[in-house]
Amino acid sequence: MTRTHPLNQLEFSKRVGKRAQYEAFEFTLLRNAIRVTNASYADPENHTYEVDIEDGLPARCTCPADERFEGACKHRVAIAIRRPLLQAMTLHRDEPVVADGGQQHGTLGSKTEADESCLECLDDFPCWECVKTGRRELPDDRHER
Structure with a gap:
């Protein structure tokens, strides 16, 4: 069975891809989502969002950018880059x-x-x-x- 890498299934700009790589994200696994905190900011508690995971992909984010702009936000891309996070959301025991x-x-x-x-x-x-x-x-x- 061949599966496509999650990054190949998301549309995003180069700028978003770069920010998803270098910003200091912290992740918390929730029941059906991943909480993403951007610790690059002085006030990370004001930069914390939840990303819904559907069919092994980061589907939606609660950040304003995900709704406002075309393509995936940096939080969704940051999760797709870190495949063990997606694996943890869907893994078998x-x-x-x-x-x-x-x-x-x-x-x-x-x-x-x-x-x-x-x-x-x-x-x-x-x-x-x-x-x-x-x-x-x-x-x-x-x-x-």
Whole structure:
């Protein structure tokens, strides 16, 4: 079964993607949502929102930007980047969450050496587990002269 990376299922601007990566987010798992606090602000309690998770994707956020602008807000993208958060929201009892985003071998839903496509890899960028084990290489970003 091939699943698309959550980032490939969301539409968002480059600016939102960058902010989702570098801002100091804190996450709290709730029953059907994830609470996201942006600790980059001096008053993080005023920058706390809830993101609803539906079908393994961050679907809606209570922040003003998610309603006001096209595409996903930085809180939804921040969750999609951190796949263990989504995994924790949908995991089975016997599937441990891998905190570093790596692969857990030998559990339900895990990847084996025989798998052709990794569920964690993006089309143009491999996951750490595939790089570490030699299944894929990091892209070469050097320009030929």
